[in-house]
Amino acid sequence: MNPDPHNPEFFPIIKSGSRDGARRLEDKISFRWVLEHQSQAVHNHGQSVHRLAQRGGLSWLELWGVVSGQCPFELMRKGYTDATCMPKVKQQMEWWKAQRLVTAAVGDGAEIIGGGFRKSPTCRD
Numbered sequence: 001m002n003p004d005p006h007n008p009e010f011f012p013i014i015k016s017g018s019r020d021g022a023r024r025l026e027d028k029i030s031f032r033w034v035l036e037h038q039s040q041a042v043h044n045h046g047q048s049v050h051r052l053a054q055r056g057g058l059s060w061l062e063l064w065g066v067v068s069g070q071c072p073f074e075l076m077r078k079g080y081t082d083a084t085c086m087p088k089v090k091q092q093m094e095w096w097k098a099q100r101l102v103t104a105a106v107g108d109g110a111e112i113i114g115g116g117f118r119k120s121p122t123c124r125d
Contacts, residue, residue: 011049012057016082029089033096034066041066060086067092
């Protein structure tokens with residue numbers, strides 16, 4: 001984990017619903033990805049992504065609310081749980097990572113072709 005508290009590498013995911021109320025770390029994901037949803041984090045929780053991370057992070061349901069632009073209380077009313085939100089969060093983050101790879105490849109001279117990409121003939125291997 002990156003030791004710089006002002007530029008962390010990972011955002012903590014907490015286990016919700018523990019009996020003693022303790023916020024236990026369950027997982028961690030890309031801080032940079034969560035940071036792209038800063039305005040929704042502030043809207044939902046009244047705190048910046050940095051502050052939320054300092055305070056222990058969010059549950060899967062809370063994070064799904066942030067990255068999908070929805071209120072966590074509304075998600076709960078619709079029957080969402082941490083278990084149903086975890087795969088949604090992970091799928092969205094994997095899509096984000098793939099987009100970053102494509103963007104990096106295009107920046108290195110690749111062409112996007114039919115939803116995929118290949119190196120341009122002028123690129124050297």
